[in-house]
Amino acid sequence: MxxxxxxxxxxxxxxxxxxxxxxxxxxxxxxxxxxxxxxxxxxxxxxxxxxxxxxxxxxxxxxxxxxxxxxxxxxxxxxxxxxxxxxxxxxxxxxxxxxxxxxxxxxxxxxxxxxxxxxxxxxxxxxxxxxxxxxxxxxxxxxxxxxxxxxxxxxxxxxxxxxxxxxxxxxxxxxxxxxxxxxxxxxxxxxxxxxxxxxxxxxxxxxxxxxxxxxxxxxxxxxxxxxxxxxxxxxxxxxxxxGRPVPEAPRGPDRAARVLEHFDALVSASDGDERRAARVFRKHLARYVRGLPGALRVRRGLSSLNDRAGLVALLHEVLDG
Ligand SMILES: Cc1cc2nc3c(=O)[nH]c(=O)nc-3n(C[C@H](O)[C@H](O)[C@H](O)COP(=O)(O)O)c2cc1C
Missing domain, CATH: 3.20.20.70 (Aldolase class I)
Incomplete structure (x- = not known):
């Protein structure tokens, strides 16, 4: 274009x-x-x-x-x-x-x-x-x-x-x-x-x-x-x-890796401030897991998401990531 x-x-x-x-x-x-x-x-x-x-x-x-x-x-x-x-x-x-x-x-x-x-x-x-x-x-x-x-x-x-x-x-x-x-x-x-x-x-x-x-x-x-x-x-x-085959949305650990990549990019754009990045990331995470089994558990845990370790733990629950 x-x-x-x-x-x-x-x-x-x-x-x-x-x-x-x-x-x-x-x-x-x-x-x-x-x-x-x-x-x-x-x-x-x-x-x-x-x-x-x-x-x-x-x-x-x-x-x-x-x-x-x-x-x-x-x-x-x-x-x-x-x-x-x-x-x-x-x-x-x-x-x-x-x-x-x-x-x-x-x-x-x-x-x-x-x-x-x-x-x-x-x-x-x-x-x-x-x-x-x-x-x-x-x-x-x-x-x-x-x-x-x-x-x-x-x-x-x-x-x-x-x-x-x-x-x-x-x-x-x-x-x-x-x-x-x-x-x-x-x-x-x-x-x-x-x-x-x-x-x-x-x-x-x-x-x-x-x-x-x-x-x-x-x-x-x-x-x-x-x-x-x-x-x-x-x-x-x-x-x-x-005209290529349309790739499926990534699942499981593949999706977890993308989510972490997004979070890491956000931390980097936040000058390394994981807490600030985590607060911004909550709404993105809710959407990354929408419709997946376990999404409700993640949504309940969102308000206490404050760092990368917390994100990894949540992802492990829903995406085995
Ligand atoms: C949360 C949110 C924020 C938006 N912020 C802007 C914005 O800053 N500027 C703008 O022109 N449109 C904004 N929009 C409108 C979108 O750019 C887009 O026109 C609209 O969502 C329709 O496209 P979609 O059906 O693909 O979402 C916003 C939409 C949403 C949902």
């Missing part, structure tokens, strides 16, 4: 997920075959102000490429400055978040709230475009509601503002995560837009990914929730796309 001057080896993109798609999760998904990863949303205002948490999101390692850094905010100048900082930190592209429906974000007029203020979104895109040299991408939903679909405006705006690719999560802001994503909107945006389109919403398997490409003509497929605790989803999508 080509996004401006950025080329990724395959169409499969790890979605931005606040609290999840940190350096460690990105590493796991890349190792499995993700062609492109997007960071968690980086709050522009906090970044520009120099807040430590926001700056930490811009620590990009040499192996973590190609990487899109997503910024969220609603002031054009601040977004432009945040994008410039992201580029300086090593981003291969910058993505503007106009899709997040969380009230924490929309109350400040950011994320999906921008779908109800298209002139402001356009000012943001123009300001960011002139602030960076790397490709600019945009992530949207269909519109605020089904009565107010904005994708035709988005198609025009991306062409006018020099946006290099657009991702659409095929739900409205009002739908949040309910119902099914309606991929027919991805197909319509593919017709209207002149840039590559990355389809998103409810891709949970390799079969889903290929079907989305076939049914919509999208150039890229973005997967989010299904990759949590299943980074091998990317290996499965890639194999299906290349």
């Amino acid at each position: 080509r996004i401006g001057g950025l080329v990724s080896d395959n169409p499969f993109v790890l979605a931005p997920m606040d609290g999840y798609t940190d350096a460690a999760m990105r590493r796991m998904c890349r190792r499995a075959g993700a062609g492109l990863c997007v960071t968690e949303m980086v709050p522009a205002q906090a970044l520009v102000r120099g807040a430590r948490g926001a700056r930490a999101l811009l620590r990009i390692s040499e192996e973590d490429h190609p990487l899109v850094v997503q910024v969220v905010g609603n002031d054009p100048d601040t977004m432009a400055e945040a994008a410039r900082m992201a580029e300086e930190a090593g981003a291969d592209a910058v993505d503007v978040n106009a899709g997040c429906p969380s009230r924490r974000v929309t109350n400040g007029g950011s994320g999906a709230a921008l779908l109800s203020d298209l002139p402001r979104l356009e000012r943001i895109l123009r300001a960011v475009r002139v602030a960076i040299r790397v490709p600019l991408t945009l992530k949207v939903r269909i519109g605020p509601t089904l009565d107010r679909v904005v994708l035709p405006d988005i198609a025009r705006m991306t062409a006018d503002c020099g946006v290099d690719a657009v991702t659409v999560h095929a739900r409205t802001r009002a739908q949040r995560f309910s119902g099914r994503a309606d991929w027919t909107w991805i197909a319509r945006l593919r017709e209207w837009a002149t840039t590559p389109v990355i389809g998103n919403g409810d891709v949970a398997s390799a079969g889903d990914a290929l079907r989305m490409m076939r049914e919509t003509g999208c150039e890229g497929v973005m997967a989010g929730r299904a990759a949590i605790g299943s980074p091998w989803l990317f290996a499965q999508m890639l194999a299906a796309w290349e």
Whole structure:
């Protein structure tokens, strides 16, 4: 897939997920075959102000490429400055978040709230475009509601503002995560837009990914929730796309080894702080063992997971790892 001057080896993109798609999760998904990863949303205002948490999101390692850094905010100048900082930190592209429906974000007029203020979104895109040299991408939903679909405006705006690719999560802001994503909107945006389109919403398997490409003509497929605790989803999508047999999800000790690899990457990204890494890792672990016999026992033990030794003990119980 080509996004401006950025080329990724395959169409499969790890979605931005606040609290999840940190350096460690990105590493796991890349190792499995993700062609492109997007960071968690980086709050522009906090970044520009120099807040430590926001700056930490811009620590990009040499192996973590190609990487899109997503910024969220609603002031054009601040977004432009945040994008410039992201580029300086090593981003291969910058993505503007106009899709997040969380009230924490929309109350400040950011994320999906921008779908109800298209002139402001356009000012943001123009300001960011002139602030960076790397490709600019945009992530949207269909519109605020089904009565107010904005994708035709988005198609025009991306062409006018020099946006290099657009991702659409095929739900409205009002739908949040309910119902099914309606991929027919991805197909319509593919017709209207002149840039590559990355389809998103409810891709949970390799079969889903290929079907989305076939049914919509999208150039890229973005997967989010299904990759949590299943980074091998990317290996499965890639194999299906290349016409190879789709590998099964690893089981038993193989899965335990992947879980430990993820944890170790997180410790390393946390400057060796096992306790901090363990706290962050709890939610990932719950997903790595979901559906397995013994998962309940692991979930009960999550709150006391504080270090690698504790993780090894839990894994031994469910995965014989
Ligand atoms: C926990 C969580 C955090 C998310 N954080 C972001 C975010 O920071 N930026 C963004 O654009 N979308 C965010 N999203 C939305 C996802 O990127 C994606 O659009 C959505 O989950 C639909 O894709 P999926 O069905 O493959 O999960 C988040 C979703 C989840 C579940």
